[in-house]
Amino acid sequence: MAIALSLLSALAYGVSDFLGGIFAKRSSAWQVAIVGQTSSGILSLLAAVIIAGSPTSTDLMYGSLAGLGGGFGVAFLYRGLATARMGVVAPISAIGTALIPVVVGLSTGDRPSVMAMLGVVFAFPAIVLISRVVDDNPAHKGGVIDGILAGVGFGLLFTFLGQIGDDAGLYPLALSQITSVLSVIITATALGHAWVPRGRKVWGALVMGPLGATAQGAFLYATHHGLLSIVSVISSLYPASTVLLASVLLREKIHGWQGVGLVFAAVAVALVAAG
Template sequence: MLVIAFGLVGAFVYGSADFLGGLASKRLSPFAVTGIAAFSGLAVLLAVYPLVGGAWSAEAALWGSISGVSGAIGISLLYACLAIGPMSILSPLTAVVSAVVPLAVGLARGDGLQPVGYVALALALVAVVLVGFIPEKGAVRPSLRGVLMAVGSGATIGVFLIAIDIAPADSGLVPLVFNRAVNGVIMVTIVLMAVAIARRRSDAAARPPAASDGPARAGLRTALLLALACGVADAAANGLILTGLRLGELSVMSVLVALYPAGTIVLAAIVLKERIALVQVVGLVLAVAAAGMLSLA
């Protein structure tokens, strides 16, 4: 039951980090937000490390770095495919694939469940689709490019879970430290390259500060704070997920973590007053039912 709690809470906090990152991305580049969040999360992990500990080793560094690279690729592909749309199809597709990949690896490695556990996993996958479903009026069919990006995003996010699970059991937070560091370096490099390219292409002359620069700077400060908070939440979620993986099975945790859109949806409903669709409510109910069944398995 403790594993289920870590998985569900970790998924909710993970979704909360996405919510904060989404708000910040309205004012900053998503890559910049991800880079800032990576380094704020790294700061949190380094601050907590003396309390939690963990053995430093080449293996822990390797798998942590692999998880950082896969996470950076997964997030980049996620933003790209959602920009293409439709989100109502590509968002749940990404979540399902992110669960199926580590689920398959876990079962292939010998993760064992009682029959009710397999039923619960199937039910949870259905819940992932329903929770992540965003109804859109007149939604179009996804392009092959969008589908491939969504599948690639889900697969690489799944690799993140697999890499963290494979890291040595005594490594503690070390894999997550390397994950955040590598992820942050990749994202900051992308942002710097984009800025350099934009400057080369820009022929606009420098202009004096306009009257609207004050509000713009205030918006930038808000975005920076949101990005920093996103990193803190993401680090907390990764810590919960890592603990769940150490206590339980990869196959179970992968499906529970894929319910992360629930955290985003709930916060959007509370903070932004967005309406939760009936199909998403059904998905949340199914997720709770699946979690209860998994606790019996």
């Protein structure tokens, strides 16, 4: 169950990132982040009303902290996706997304099987190879920085979501996504960017709401059925779908090492599932 939910999370994140990059190229990355995260938060809040749960104050605190990290991450991710190749920015963000919760999980008692740990070992070179920058375009180099910052934010998001109790329901998740909007506003204001949504194009990002809610919800429930150190790695393979979509729809070339990375990703998933 944990592996299936993690893969669903990775797929939803990958498609959402692809659409976020498209919308950010057409308008403002910061405004797209506001619209997308608000849409996800509203949907998660509606789901929380329907799905019973008993969150503690600690669960709500972790939800808020997750949102601060997530908002920071999504803002820089969309900025990078708007200015550089999707096949560069999204994979780089996945390194921090996976590494931070893996370190936290292992240091707080996660003890994966040998087979699952082999999967983790394969996952990191997969992410690195998919992330390999193959040219000197300055915009792509800037995308590397944005990808790193996004990875830190998402790594914190995954880590804090993984601390939410099994009986909390979806209120902490809804709070996370609502808090992420505040995080985007703070980040955009600090960097001097306009964040208030303007123009019709930016409102297309509303379609990202169901994807974002699905991605985070699937990850949250995956942590209830599996180890944070494993679930976070599988969910962090989301760049595979982003790279494939960019290749098919935007004609971005998948270079040789990226292809090898995609193979490593498949092996990683198989090993973790077998473990």
